[in-house]
Amino acid sequence: MSGLAQELAISVRDLVVGFGRQIVLDHLSLDVRRGEILGLVGASGGGKSVLMRTIIGLVPRRSGTIEVMGQPMGSVHDRSRQGPAGKWGILFQQGALFSSLTVRQNVQFPLRENLVLPQELMDEIAIAKLEMVGLRAEDADKYPSELSGGMTKRVALARALALDPPILFLDEPTSGLDPIAAGDFDTLIKTLQKTLGLTVFMVTHDLASLTTVCDRVAALADGKIVAIGPMRELLQSEHPWVRAYFHGKRSQMLQPHMR
Numbered sequence: 001m002s003g004l005a006q007e008l009a010i011s012v013r014d015l016v017v018g019f020g021r022q023i024v025l026d027h028l029s030l031d032v033r034r035g036e037i038l039g040l041v042g043a044s045g046g047g048k049s050v051l052m053r054t055i056i057g058l059v060p061r062r063s064g065t066i067e068v069m070g071q072p073m074g075s076v077h078d079r080s081r082q083g084p085a086g087k088w089g090i091l092f093q094q095g096a097l098f099s100s101l102t103v104r105q106n107v108q109f110p111l112r113e114n115l116v117l118p119q120e121l122m123d124e125i126a127i128a129k130l131e132m133v134g135l136r137a138e139d140a141d142k143y144p145s146e147l148s149g150g151m152t153k154r155v156a157l158a159r160a161l162a163l164d165p166p167i168l169f170l171d172e173p174t175s176g177l178d179p180i181a182a183g184d185f186d187t188l189i190k191t192l193q194k195t196l197g198l199t200v201f202m203v204t205h206d207l208a209s210l211t212t213v214c215d216r217v218a219a220l221a222d223g224k225i226v227a228i229g230p231m232r233e234l235l236q237s238e239h240p241w242v243r244a245y246f247h248g249k250r251s252q253m254l255q256p257h258m259r
């Protein structure tokens, strides 16, 4: 493995993904560095979720290569080449918890699926993960219907972290949260990155998240990554879509100091 490859958590090269006659990702290349929080922005329907789902092997690709932690990922039809359990944790946009399971059982779900552990140890792990995401041990016996939106996201995050993955995929993690809860969730993600050394790949439309937690931001347009870098560099991009996104009326209203 070359030095550069060792520094990369995810490396995507020349990726083509389509459905029928529609090409969604068109020879897309992207590197995610180990330990960084990378934010991905793009138009609605532009292919952000498809890119994330292709990396984790849920959507088949037509061509191109994907490496995760230096290992080539097989295509969706080749499950034997997928990484071992615990390679990544995922927080889907509709990151629904199992409504008939308690918080504790939800967090333990990946442990039960992948490991054989004594109940006592699983209980300890569940409480440790809940505390890691800012919840209390008392919350473990609650059911999803008893949780606020912010708490639900935290439980889903605790579940995503159950197997101690080095990479976390987040699909619009702050959507549906009020600005205070969203800010708290951003802070939590940043803290987890620092304390656990996590690599985070985050699809988001949230300008505050992009500005405050992302080390780099990648912009997806026309099926490709058209700009990538720290937010201050993206703001200088001449690409028409990137300019429209960050310098359009709405963005300027939210980020007046960025002009």
Ligand SMILES: Nc1ncnc2c1ncn2[C@@H]1O[C@H](COP(=O)(O)OP(=O)(O)OP(=O)(O)O)[C@@H](O)[C@H]1O
Residues within 6 Å of the ligand: 019, 024, 042, 043, 044, 045, 046, 047, 048, 049, 050, 051
């Ligand atoms: N399983 C599928 N079958 C057919 N078309 C699909 C499938 N999944 C996604 N698409 C199409 O791929 C395109 C990209 O969708 P995707 O969900 O990745 O967009 P997105 O950038 O995440 O959008 P948003 O910001 O609105 O969530 C859309 O045109 C969508 O209809």
